């Protein structure tokens with residue numbers, strides 16, 4: 263009877279709603295409200311997921327690394343765009359100075375290592391030299407590309 267009213271799908275209600283459902287589906291059940299509160303507090307599913315969820319979650323540690331100067335580190339990524347422009351460029355390479363948040367967009371016909379190298383060269387020509395280059399750990403740029 264308690265299980266039918268407490269943990270029926272989607273279930274695991276609090277004591278108040280479980281008590282109300284007991285009264286609705288089993289009128290005259292004779293179970294005191296304090297007993298319903300105790301059974302809800304002893305429900306293993308409720309203990310794990312509903313009642314004691316308050317302080318158990320460890321907050322993620324966020325670390326924001328600041329480069330030593332605004333022009334030290336540049337990140338690079340490529341994003342497909344649609345539709346292609348009149349020159350057939352359907353990708354854009356985004357290079358960003360991590361310290362100053364200056365962004366350069368470089369349109370290309372594909373997300374290849376050669377186009378990424380052109381994007382980095384354009385970035386250097388416009389904004390000057392930098393020390394570090396960050397990119398995704400995927401294989402788009404590591405097949406023998408801008409690092410060479």
Ligand SMILES: [Zn+2]
Pocket residue numbers: 268269274275302305306307308309
């Ligand atoms: Zn429960």
